[in-house]
Amino acid sequence: MTENHTALYGEHEKAGASFTDFGGWQMPLKYSSELAEHHAVRNAAGLFDLSHMGEVWVSGPDAAAFLDYALAGKLSAVAVGKAKYSLICNADGGIIDDLISYRRSDEKYLVVPNAGNAATVAGLLAERAAGFDVEVKDVSAETSLIAVQGPNAEAILLTLVPAEQHSLVTELKYYAAVDVTINGQELLLARTGYTGEDGFEIYIPNADAAALWQILLTNGQDQGLIPAGLASRDSLRLEAGMPLYGNELSVTGHAYSAGLGPVVSLAKESDFVGKAALAAIKEAGEGSTTGRKLVGLKGLGRRSARGHYPVLKDGATIGEVTSGQPSPTLGYPVAMAYVDVAHAEPGTLLDVDLRGKAEAFEVVALPFYKRQK
Amino acid sequence: MSKVAPELKYSAEHEWIAADGAGPSTIGVSAVAADALGDIVYVDLPEVGSTVTAGEACGEIESTKSVSDLYSPVTGEVSEVNTAAVEDPAVINSDPYGAGWLFKVAVESEGPLLSADEYAAANGGEL
Numbered sequence: 011m012t013e014n015h016t017a018l019y020g021e022h023e024k025a026g027a028s029f030t031d032f033g034g035w036q037m038p039l040k041y042s043s044e045l046a047e048h049h050a051v052r053n054a055a056g057l058f059d060l061s062h063m064g065e066v067w068v069s070g071p072d073a074a075a076f077l078d079y080a081l082a083g084k085l086s087a088v089a090v091g092k093a094k095y096s097l098i099c100n101a102d103g104g105i106i107d108d109l110i111s112y113r114r115s116d117e118k119y120l121v122v123p124n125a126g127n128a129a130t131v132a133g134l135l136a137e138r139a140a141g142f143d144v145e146v147k148d149v150s151a152e153t154s155l156i157a158v159q160g161p162n163a164e165a166i167l168l169t170l171v172p173a174e175q176h177s178l179v180t181e182l183k184y185y186a187a188v189d190v191t192i193n194g195q196e197l198l199l200a201r202t203g204y205t206g207e208d209g210f211e212i213y214i215p216n217a218d219a220a221a222l223w224q225i226l227l228t229n230g231q232d233q234g235l236i237p238a239g240l241a242s243r244d245s246l247r248l249e250a251g252m253p254l255y256g257n258e259l260s261v262t263g264h265a266y267s268a269g270l271g272p273v274v275s276l277a278k279e280s281d282f283v284g285k286a287a288l289a290a291i292k293e294a295g296e297g298s299t300t301g302r303k304l305v306g307l308k309g310l311g312r313r314s315a316r317g318h319y320p321v322l323k324d325g326a327t328i329g330e331v332t333s334g335q336p337s338p339t340l341g342y343p344v345a346m347a348y349v350d351v352a353h354a355e356p357g358t359l360l361d362v363d364l365r366g367k368a369e370a371f372e373v374v375a376l377p378f379y380k381r382q383k
Numbered sequence: 384m385s386k387v388a389p390e391l392k393y394s395a396e397h398e399w400i401a402a403d404g405a406g407p408s409t410i411g412v413s414a415v416a417a418d419a420l421g422d423i424v425y426v427d428l429p430e431v432g433s434t435v436t437a438g439e440a441c442g443e444i445e446s447t448k449s450v451s452d453l454y455s456p457v458t459g460e461v462s463e464v465n466t467a468a469v470e471d472p473a474v475i476n477s478d479p480y481g482a483g484w485l486f487k488v489a490v491e492s493e494g495p496l497l498s499a500d501e502y503a504a505a506n507g508g509e510l
Contacts, residue, residue: 043421043422044421044447044448045424045447048447241421241447241448244448312425313425313443314445314450316449336424338447365443365450
């Protein structure tokens with residue numbers, strides 16, 4: 011597999027990161043302690059390199075109509091300046107990727123797929139654009155993405171934004187984006203994240219990424235900002251009950267089992283790829299009255315469930331864990347799992363086969379952790 | 384680079400053992416293993432009085448990111464376990480060769496052990 015490096019690779023090396031392969035990229039797993047990085051994001055702030063994520067611009071008179079066709083959500087209904095979480099599905103309703111789309115103008119959207127799926131998504135968007143008056147432009151290779159996440163993220167960001175633009179940042183709503191001057195450069199700033207905390211994501215050309223990374227670290231020092239790797243990103247998103255493509259979401263799964271039914275707009279007038287299949291899946295009651303459903307599991311002991319471990323009821327396998335680990339914030343094991351709908355009610359007691367030994371878990375509502383607002 | 388304590392012997396499974404003369408030997412995991420696991424949050428140790436067998440799993444060590452079996456590098460009866468490490472497993476990361484020791488065994492026989500030099504060379508550790 012090709013080992014791609016982000017424009018910030020040198021910064022991570024300098025900071026003593028240990029690296030891991032993720033979606034074909036060499037990414038920082040952690041810098042010092044993943045627990046310290048996790049707690050920093052919950053209590054102060056963490057700095058993430060997300061440059062492995064894809065960025066695809068969709069522009070032209072048919073941009074909204076095209077995304078209504080290409081994605082499962084109703085992107086034409088998104089107001090300029092706002093963002094929407096959506097899915098790109100195949101004709102069978104299988105999930106090719108989950109992604110966020112930012113509407114930047116009437117005729118312009120920025121679509122952000124996951125790292126490992128970026129090329130596939132960009133290719134599919136180009137393919138599905140046939141017959142629409144749109145241009146699909148994949149700028150993943152030249153775009154870096156830096157996230158500042160945590161309760162102190164706003165204060166840190168404001169140190170780099172001119173005073174007359176502070177209100178653009180402070181008034182920016184969750185799942186919205188704005189063009190703002192950061193460190194003397196006009197950049198796209200989004201109030202989005204994958205941690206369950208307040209936070210921002212900044213899109214920046216590769217050439218300028220290292221300078222912004224450095225000044226964020228410097229300015230954030232007093233606010234407790236530290237660089238945070240993918241290990242803490244994973245524990246943070248799991249506590250926040252957010253699915254990870256490849257774990258909870260896959261091309262053989264679908265939105266209704268994954269608890270993402272509301273993301274699918276069967277009501278939109280236009281056709282979209284996967285619509286007929288998803289309508290049939292919903293009609294059949296998949297994920298509600300039949301089949302399996304994604305649930306949260308809380309460990310009643312100290313040992314953690316991990317991906318692919320069998321979930322048991324009275325010794326019989328009724329599900330499979332997709333992600334699991336000890337929750338650093340809550341202090342007990344948490345996991346997500348697909349289980350038969352008959353055993354998916356919160357409060358249900360189940361076992362997870364932890365390497366040959368059954369350990370008790372309770373079905374709980376997601377998310378495990380919700381920040382105080 | 385992870386530290387390898389020069390005065391200890393090591394198993395290929397990353398346990399270290401300190402022979403304390405006539406008394407029971409002390410066993411722990413190397414800094415190489417502790418660093419690779421990440422922040423350790425749970426450790427399951429053999430019971431005092433139980434017999435452990437060289438090369439066989441006798442417990443487990445769990446970090447936020449992964450879990451790994453704990454192997455005994457020797458055969459013999461467990462005479463003591465480090466309850467402080469069970470209570471606060473972070474000590475295994477912060478002081479793997481000292482306060483983060485795991486259990487003591489009255490050794491009957493040793494499994495295959497490596498010198499600190501050999502172990503460091505095989506695992507990219509630093510003496």
